Amino acid sequence: MFSHIMVGTNDLDRAKSFYDSVLGTLGVPPGRVDRHRVFYMTSSGVFAVSLPIDGQPATHANGGTVGFAAASPAQADAWHAAGVASGGTAIEEPPGVREGPTGKLYLAYLRDPDGNKICALHRLPA
Template sequence: MFSHIMVGTSDLARAKKFYDPLMATLGAGPSMVDGHRMFYMHNGGVFAVSEPINGEPCTHANGGTIGFACSSPEQAKAWHDAGVAAGGTSCEEPPGVREGGMGKMYLAYLRDPDGNKLCALHRM
């Protein structure tokens, strides 16, 4: 359904320091940098981070969340811990199991240094 997901950054070097350890917890290698943007490729998916090409300031979505699939609660927790250690901010409730209409899930939420909201999800 998706070819890729891209978020903006105002500082590509800072974003790389944040996302490289975060994506490593999911099994993705360091990013491939291509000028003003970088790409992580893993399991057929592409996640990209880019400085805005129109020269306008980077902004984050209000109400938007990008979710990353995890193979276990432990991987989701490691993802969250790596993100906080690399300069991200924990948001929403602390990482843990939640139950709702979509069933039982382990969720961990972060905001990256540019304010983009990210989620690690493991369906129980």
């Protein structure tokens, strides 16, 4: 359904350092810089961070979340710890199991240094 997801940043170097660290815990190689953007390429999709093309400040979505698949609760915890250590902010409840209409999920939430809400998600067996 999706070809890519892109969020904005006001500091490309800071964003690259943050996402290299966070996504590295999920096995994603370091991002590639292309002019005013950083691309993270995987077999399941592309995530990118960009300075706004219009020259205006980047702002985060209110109500928006970008979710990253984690292979295990331990990987989600490592993702969360790397994010906090790299300038992100822990938000929502601490990482842990949540129950919803689709079953049990292990979730960890952060705000990146630009305020974008991101999440590591692992679906637990039924």
